[in-house]
Amino acid sequence: xxxxxxxxxxxxxxxxxxxxxxxxxxxxxxxxxxxxxxxxxxxxxxxxxxxxxxxxxxxxxxxxxxxxxxxxxxxxxxxxxxxxxxxxxxxxxxxxxxxxxxxxxxxxxxxxxxxxxxxxxxxxxxxxxxxxxxxxxxxxxxxxxxxxxxxxxxxxxxxxxxxxxxxxxxxxxxxxxxxxxxxxxxxxxxxxxxxxxxxx
Numbered sequence: 283x284x285x286x287x288x289x290x291x292x293x294x295x296x297x298x299x300x301x302x303x304x305x306x307x308x309x310x311x312x313x314x315x316x317x318x319x320x321x322x323x324x325x326x327x328x329x330x331x332x333x334x335x336x337x338x339x340x341x342x343x344x345x346x347x348x349x350x351x352x353x354x355x356x357x358x359x360x361x362x363x364x365x366x367x368x369x370x371x372x373x374x375x376x377x378x379x380x381x382x383x384x385x386x387x388x389x390x391x392x393x394x395x396x397x398x399x400x401x402x403x404x405x406x407x408x409x410x411x412x413x414x415x416x417x418x419x420x421x422x423x424x425x426x427x428x429x430x431x432x433x434x435x436x437x438x439x440x441x442x443x444x445x446x447x448x449x450x451x452x453x454x455x456x457x458x459x460x461x462x463x464x465x466x467x468x469x470x471x472x473x474x475x476x477x478x479x480x481x482x
């Protein structure tokens with residue numbers, strides 16, 4: 283199914299469209315006359331979503347559990363670059379997002395200005411594994427990374443988790459035990475690599 287043909291949930295009916303896709307709430311508003319850049323988050327919108335319990339994708343209030351999509355590092359560290367969302371909004375995003383659909387798809391730095399670059403988390407060594415998880419609580423914390431302040435969304439313990447693998451044939455759901463074991467192996471390997479890089 284092409285992303286443009288994926289049914290749009292009612293929660294996203296009022297959101298603007300671009301290229302046949304819904305523009306998520308978290309995307310920064312572009313300069314007048316320019317298109318939306320799906321890579322660029324608005325840090326102010328992220329803070330609003332965390333503090334007031336609004337959905338990162340549709341912008342409306344979330345009454346039930348908060349849902350997230352994250353790689354194994356974020357899952358085991360309980361740290362995210364996005365605020366929580368409605369389950370149905372996140373299901374839509376998982377079905378249409380090129381970054382989650384294509385195994386080698388990486389964020390492009392081309393065309394990112396200095397203002398927007400501060401809110402763009404460039405991915406190195408992308409994992410083919412990701413997990414869709416729910417949590418009761420989230421908080422926004424700020425850390426100093428390479429001299430710049432970075433916002434990180436941190437959550438309570440996962441309530442539910444669904445593991446996926448990005449393959450050449452598409453995104454495949456994994457049995458929970460298999461996904462958890464593969465995710466932990468990736469987390470331990472990547473953590474060791476990162477520690478070696480900083481000499482820890």
